[in-house]
Amino acid sequence: MMNSQVKALFVRVFRNTGYILGGRGFCAALSLFTTAIAARALGLQDYGVLLLINSFVLSCSAGLRFQSWQPLLQYGSSLHRAGDKQPFQVLLRHCMLLDGVGAVAGMCVALLLCSWFGALLGWGDISSSMPFWYMTVILFMNTGGAMGVMRLLDRYELSVMADSGSGLIRLAGSLVGLVWHWSFTSFLLIWYLSTVASFLINYGMGAFLLLRANSLQNFRMLGVPWVSPIKGIWRFIFSVSINQALARLSSRLTVMIVGAVLGPQSAAIYNVTWQISDGLARPAQMMTPALYPELVALKDKRDWASIRQVTHRILQVLGVFSVAVLAVVFVLGPWLLHVLLTVPWSGTRTLLLLMTLTAILDLWDVPLEPLLVSLNRAHQILLGRLFTMCITLPLLYFLTSGLGMTGAGLATLIGELVIFLTRLVPYLLMSRKQDFGKGNG
Structure with a gap:
């Protein structure tokens, strides 16, 4: 309860x-x-x-x-x-x-x-x-x-x-x-x-x-410090900023690799297929900016029991939502792809299924990334992103070359699975050892 x-x-x-x-x-x-x-x-x-x-x-x-x-x-x-x-x-x-x-x-x-x-x-x-x-x-x-x-x-x-x-x-x-x-x-x-x-x-x-809120009393712009002396703030800033930049870069490089291997038409099909799958999951993903300040507040109170409860509840809700997304994409996805790009229905279901599973894994990351960031573990997220890019971009090239669009979808799914595991494993370790507060003052 x-x-x-x-x-x-x-x-x-x-x-x-x-x-x-x-x-x-x-x-x-x-x-x-x-x-x-x-x-x-x-x-x-x-x-x-x-x-x-x-x-x-x-x-x-x-x-x-x-x-x-x-x-x-x-x-x-x-x-x-x-x-x-x-x-x-x-x-x-x-x-x-x-x-x-x-x-x-x-x-x-x-x-x-x-x-x-x-x-x-x-x-x-x-x-x-x-x-x-x-x-x-x-x-x-x-x-x-x-x-x-x-x-x-x-x-x-x-x-x-x-x-x-x-x-x-x-x-x-x-x-x-x-x-x-x-x-x-x-x-x-x-x-x-x-x-x-x-x-x-x-x-x-x-x-x-x-x-x-009376928070700007005696606020000045000149003759005052502009750099906060808070310990670890620069590592945090660079970690979250570079992680976001790499996430955007990775998605663009993925489309470019598919286009280089299979041609512009396949790149368009791949990109629109991802947009269909990700678009249906997007409403739940919008929870992240609303959830992050709440997790920070719980962290400041050192209320680790509530952090665990919130995370588990959100994962349960996302599990139900994921089933609904999978059903909708499986039924309507090929039709949407046909309407948008006039490609035949045949051969699109496998790619749609792989990309939808990828979007669902990205969805389950909704509570995990803000949780780890709030616990001052943003550098671990960044390292996970770098590790994943080093593995999955070459894998994308080889699987796409060998299996075509199915290979591209499979490589994308593997990449998102690695990203998800880099978030899930630290959370499970912290939850089991009950050391959410370690390293957070």
């Missing part, structure tokens, strides 16, 4: 997961409407160039972004509850500094590579100077510190507002641009302003929440 504290925790986790899902769904709907309008206003060719430029900018930003919200939750939760304003403010400035450094680094890389990618992807002939000024939008893309504040104070519903505001600005701007026949540069400016608006909303709401 769950105690009252764990029941309340589950209520908060599922409520906040609902906010995240609702926000993602609303933003996806806005994006679809915006795409339809902007494509008609600009024409498919220019709209494609707009997407390429924006995708390039997003890639440069994401590739050099620190996960600054995680150290704010990891180390700031106990400081905020205890009312230790000075060390909390130093940590807050530290996270803001991470956002700023990542943004400047991303912009510099984008400026260096802009001309080369422009010639390669076909936007260089539109305007010689335009892509260069748009690269500065990266300065307004990192809002991890503000997101950390909202999650720390359990105000997930506010975090949806910034993304929704950005989407509404793009939609409204596209509508006006369609009516007034605005130029390509005008649409690029709309995308720029929507990003700036999202940045201002995020940090504005973060500052408002901290002011209400």
Whole structure:
């Protein structure tokens, strides 16, 4: 039986997961409407160039972004509850500094590579100077510190507002641009302003929440330390940030390897098959950002019994959800693949089954990764990711060469199984020895 504290925790986790899902769904709907309008206003060719430029900018930003919200939750939760304003403010400035450094680094890389990618992807002939000024939008893309504040104070519903505001600005701007026949540069400016608006909303709401909580008393930007002296904070920051970057890199390399071995058509089938399987499992995966601060709070209280109970309960819920996902994909997956890519139904079920099992394994990682991160074991997760990539990328090449698409699906499943085991085994060892608190002060 769950105690009252764990029941309340589950209520908060599922409520906040609902906010995240609702926000993602609303933003996806806005994006679809915006795409339809902007494509008609600009024409498919220019709209494609707009997407390429924006995708390039997003890639440069994401590739050099620190996960600054995680150290704010990891180390700031106990400081905020205890009312230790000075060390909390130093940590807050530290996270803001991470956002700023990542943004400047991303912009510099984008400026260096802009001309080369422009010639390669076909936007260089539109305007010689335009892509260069748009690269500065990266300065307004990192809002991890503000997101950390909202999650720390359990105000997930506010975090949806910034993304929704950005989407509404793009939609409204596209509508006006369609009516007034605005130029390509005008649409690029709309995308720029929507990003700036999202940045201002995020940090504005973060500052408002901290002011209400009286956590910004005597807060200053000059003549104060910007680097937190908390022991182990840099190892934690680099571990979680590099792990996220490697996860994104691994998924892109996987598609590229399949394409190199089997050709672009097979790469498209592989990618869309994964999107179908992963998309059905995505709602449960949205639980991770809602669960992480709760686990940090339990860790700070050293309530190891509740940690075990929460983890076991979530794994049980995910087990039931996984069966439902498997059934839906098995019945509807081949039809969806046929509709999206007009590929025949025959030969797709095996790949769909393998990719769905992969998505389910990724799903079961939902409570394990945030648990290990909250227990200051982020470096173990990173080492597990590096070990898995070293094994599975060569395995993907050889299995794909020998077994085609089935080999690609099998290699992907093996890779996710290794990732899952690198999380599950440490958890089981800690649970058996009851040493969750080891190394956590």
